Amino acid sequence: MIFSKHNRGVSQMSETTLGPPSSPGQRSQLPMLQMPDKFRYNLLCVFGEFVGTFMYLLFSFAGTQVSNTPMAPDGSPPNTSNLLYTSLCFGFSLTVNVWAFFRVTGGLFNPAVTLALCLTGGMPALRSLMVFPAQLVAGIAAAGVVSAMFPGEPNFKTRLGGGTSIAQGLFIEMFLTAQLVFVIIMLAVVKHKSTYLAPVGIGLAFFLCELVGDYFTGGSLNPARSLGPDVINRQFPGYHWIYWVGPLLGSLLASGFYHLLCFVRWENINPGQDYNEWEIKARADSAMSDNTMTDHVHGTYSRTPSSRGQTYQPPSSAGTYQDAPNATTMDQDSQVPQKDPVSPEQQV
Template sequence: MGQPSTKSHSASNPFFGFLGPTKDAKTASSLQAHLVAMTGELFGTFMFLFLAYCGHTMILEQSPRNRTRPQRHEFCLDLRGLLLLPVQIMASMAAAGVVSAIIPGSIKTVQTSLTPTMSVAQGVFLEMFLTAFFIINILMLAAEKSKDTFLAPIGIGLTLFICEIAGVYYTGASLNPARSFGPCVAGRNFQHYHWIYWIGPLLGALIAAGYYHFVKFFNYEEANRGQDSSGGDFGGNQRGFREDEG
């Protein structure tokens, strides 16, 4: 006699249990993990930029005095980063296209652009420094693990908010090529300096990654022994705890 089926068709199971996972979670391939990450990035980027573009358009439509001057509103280092970048670009184009189709007003108004007093060179460097500041905070708050890591989204969100305040008037504070690329495609309009929204964030990411590896190489956690830690990769902290206890 065959063994009784152990499948459960409850709502807590994917597809109500009628379609099982492609592989056991313990043996899932790296390709499957990359595909899941890509779909998550696609959905997340689409929703984030969809809401951002809608909100920006609404602000301009509700403020007649701002219609004559476009306003400016408004971060994958390994193999997965190379996979997620084109996904973000596709999500940006999709979000801009949908907003352009269903929301009154021109999608061109949400393009990131330089204020007339900013030169192209100034724009590149401002985007570079803002992106570097943003990414180093992501790396130190999320990539580095501690007992406070669960609060990383709050710190990252506040960092993005600060970066936007600092740069939105001058460059639009893109900090991500996907943010700037989608509206340009949907609006069929690229500024002659659009490249700064690629080069600036790229340079900023390199600076942030370089500094991150620099402090990791010199065991930055040893600079303040006994600091809060999850005990994962912080061997130095654990030694510090033992020394203090001894």
């Protein structure tokens, strides 16, 4: 499986290949392992995204079903306890499952995120087209399982509330999705020292977005999250389209902003954020010890591979050694005659 990795401060993308190396003379007895590597890895990515999206939405839908008591009349004050409970369920479920699948498929679980990674070079276009429907089907499957397991009418669908108009709901979904997607790009797509903690930051960002949007739009930010419950309930409101257009527009907005930052070379604005002073000093000391050996009195010996032990570079100040063979000079401080240094080859 090949992922494109954007390294901060590096202009080109590198590819990391996951999986054991295959030799031409070895063939596995398993039919799936006899497929071409690229096709097999794409299938595994689709399967992983299906399972991850299913698990993420399963626990999210279950928490929403538990927290949703009979809906309050439209326009009444929100039940903050229920909103907090639902937001925590979605945030923690995303954090846990993204962390579990982070090294397998990248842990996208959202068609809007898949679109953003395709636009920013984090996922090939072919794989994105394969993953997109898998996430939608996983959302339907998760909604069906929760509807079958828990008693009562399924009550985890996304609907406009609090007097929110369709236009307002569209822009709420767009901007909240843009916030989530931009965090994903900067924490997971762009590689940095804290990439391994990206699932935590992504989960916190989603929790924040749910706190803001849950009461007004249901806090979808994900077409698969809205499609699944509506398919199971066989009820599609007239404004169902905003749960597709809003998140996809938010994905485009976040991707466009990221490309704008790349255009102005954002990594050069504040490059010290990914480094510690002791690391810089350690690297400088290591480079100095590997490349040069300095004699503060007599000069510098070059340690480059082409002239190791052969080149003597004298200082340019007066009263020091002259670059002549077998020359003898007087040290100004000690007034003791000294000879030019001899390289190891000359000693032999």
